[in-house]
Amino acid sequence: MDVVRTSKRLSFVLRHRPESVGLVLDPAGWADVEQVLGALRLTRQELERVVATNDKRRFAFDDTGTRIRASQGHSVTVDLGYAPEHPPEELFHGTVERFLPAILAEGLRPGRRHAVHLSPDVETARVVGGRRGRPVVLRVDSSAMAAAGFTFRRSANGVWLVDAVPPAYLSPA
Numbered sequence: 001m002d003v004v005r006t007s008k009r010l011s012f013v014l015r016h017r018p019e020s021v022g023l024v025l026d027p028a029g030w031a032d033v034e035q036v037l038g039a040l041r042l043t044r045q046e047l048e049r050v051v052a053t054n055d056k057r058r059f060a061f062d063d064t065g066t067r068i069r070a071s072q073g074h075s076v077t078v079d080l081g082y083a084p085e086h087p088p089e090e091l092f093h094g095t096v097e098r099f100l101p102a103i104l105a106e107g108l109r110p111g112r113r114h115a116v117h118l119s120p121d122v123e124t125a126r127v128v129g130g131r132r133g134r135p136v137v138l139r140v141d142s143s144a145m146a147a148a149g150f151t152f153r154r155s156a157n158g159v160w161l162v163d164a165v166p167p168a169y170l171s172p173a
């Protein structure tokens with residue numbers, strides 16, 4: 001089994017297109033493990049290896065080990081149930097040069113995902129931006145945003161989520 005390839009397939013079905021393999025997610029994004037094993041033709045041991053070795057800990061089993069979900073990144077409607085949390089002073093967003101004019105005009109928007117994804121440090125943001133070309137990292141004044149009433153949540157794998165970031169809170173990192 002190719003762990004990276006399987007992880008990508010798992011991301012695709014648990015975040016974006018569960019119906020493509022006949023899966024149904026519950027409102028919190030959980031899928032039945034047995035159904036996932038059948039749909040992706042994996043053994044339990046293989047699935048456990050994919051979850052355990054994933055570089056960004058993208059997937060989580062529930063307490064009983066009978067259900068699995070993606071910890072963030074969905075485009076399908078889910079309520080992950082993360083509680084609002086006070087963010088650190090500053091957070092970071094990695095992007096590329098060509099998006100800057102739009103971002104500086106209208107702020108960060110979630111696009112097809114549920115939330116804007118922010119990184120706790122510059123290095124992580126650089127990797128996120130680097131998926132699309134030479135990375136550009138923006139600093140987000142999360143402290144001022146929290147004071148202004150924006151709600152921040154943190155996913156099980158440490159990604160900070162917020163509905164949007166207006167341009168006034170953005171500066172070069």
Ligand code: HQG
Nearest residue numbers: 056058073094095099102103106107108109111113117128
């Ligand atoms: C950009 C990966 C124009 C934004 C990563 C980004 C992350 C705008 C792209 C996670 C914009 C959206 C999320 C605006 C934002 N105008 N462009 N107003 N606002 N953008 O992939 O943050 O591997 O949906 O800068 O590591 O890149 O999937 O978001 O370039 O944690 O687990 O629009 O996805 O994790 O792209 O990445 P994405 P992202 P996984």
